[in-house]
Amino acid sequence: MPEPEPRPVGRLRGVFADTRPLASADFRRLWTANIVTVIGAQLTVVAVPAQIYAITGSSGMVGLTGIFGLVPLVVMGLWGGALADAMDRRRLLEVTTFGLIATSAMFWVQAALGLGNVWLLLGIFALQQAFFAVNQPTRTAILPKLVPAAQLPAANALNMTVTSVGAIAGPLVGGALIPVLGYSWLYLIDTITLLATLYAVWRLKPMPVDGVVGAPGLRSVIDGLIYLSGHKVLLVSFAVDLIAMIFGMPRALFPEIAHVSFGGPVTGGLEFALLYAAMPAGAVLGGIFGGWVSRVHKQGAAVLWAVAAWGGSMALMGLAVGLAGWSMNVALGIALGMLVVGGASDMVSAAFRQSILLSATDDAVRGRMQGVFIVVVAGGPRLADVLHGAASDVVGPAWTTGGGGLLVVVGMILIALLVPAFRNYSIPKS
Secondary structure (H helix, E strand, C coil), rough: CCCCCCCCCCCHHHHHCCCCCCCCCCHHHHHHHHHHHHHHHHHHHHHHHHHHHHHHCCHHHHHHHHHHHHHHHHHHHHHHHHHHHHHHHHHHHHHHHHHHHHHHHHHHHHHHHHCCCCCCCCCCCHHHHHHHHHHHHHHHHHHHHCHHHHHHHHHHHHHHHHHHHHHHHHHHHHHHHHHHHCCHHHHHHHHHHHHHHHHHHHHHCCCCCCCCCCCCCCHHHHHHHHHCCCCCHHHEEEEEEHHHHHCCCHHHHHHHHHHHHHCCCCCCCCHHEEEEEEEEHHCCCHHCCHHHHHCCCCHHHHHHHHHHHHHHHHHHHHHHCCCCCCCHHHHHHHHHHHHHHHHHHHHHHHHHHHHHHHHHHCCCHHHHHHHHHHHHHHHHHHHHHHHHHHHHHHHCCCHHHHHHHHHHHHHHHHHHHHCHHHHHHCCCCC
């Protein structure tokens, strides 16, 4: 375990990001590799729905990525968490990173050949999500072995800030380049940039699991769920995120909103890129000016406030989309501003929820808890893709987005009133 750096002094410590976790060489290599990798990954995040919408012209078909992503996320997320508690976590990261590289290459091949088959796209996407569902819980489960426990909120914020930087650059570059270069180049860039993460994983020392190691079968998954059922705070943290994402994540509507509401081209364009980039831009700002997260001890209340802010911003975004016919430029500015606020709120919520989960679990079950976490965090938005895509075909994107945001706010009020154990949850001062 690396020795913690001395805390920076002065007022700036309370303003800018806490960088002490970067004193760990392993964490630093993984974090630096992410700077390269996430840009390519976000190019694929943009390219897949854009390509599906270009082929079909339907937000409902774009929403099918939710189903094709959710099933492997649930199955492989739970089983992958059990794997991460049963074998060397470094070896598992190597295997799944190779898998992510292979699926990105498949995206590139289908686009380069101009196959234009939406079902092939969805099938590759499902395979990619299966590897992701094992890789991500494993990667997060090793974090307490890389940095001291007191630095977990800062480490999570640093990771999410880098991911969000890529989520800005990827859509801006991808949205602008799709009409110029086509989809194949974006997928190829993703394939190449993943090699940086493979190198960082290869440099890790062996990561065996502490404690009793069992077989990664159904019994292990059930044991993990039994462990979770006895921890109300962890259960509610998952419920909070599901409410926020299922009702408040309108990303499946971005192609339709960009094209129909704000006049962008059907194949992408600036409006589409800005909508995708605004939310991660808010997360980056939240991370850069997030030095305060290490000093917050009432983490349950902080999560509720952050998610309520997320829901409120999505409600106002829906209002802006509805006003696009009145003044398109003003409405677009308001919508982007609300996505920035939502991104900052989501970053804060995620940093605290992940820290609660990592610090409150034993290493022997940490992989399985992270498996549940990835099912919730990644599965919720995919359910949202299906729900929002179907709802928009009936009531339109403005009502779908705005109404979903209001439901999130109501949900946080109910949890605050009904589950005081979560509202009052705090960690000891370090």
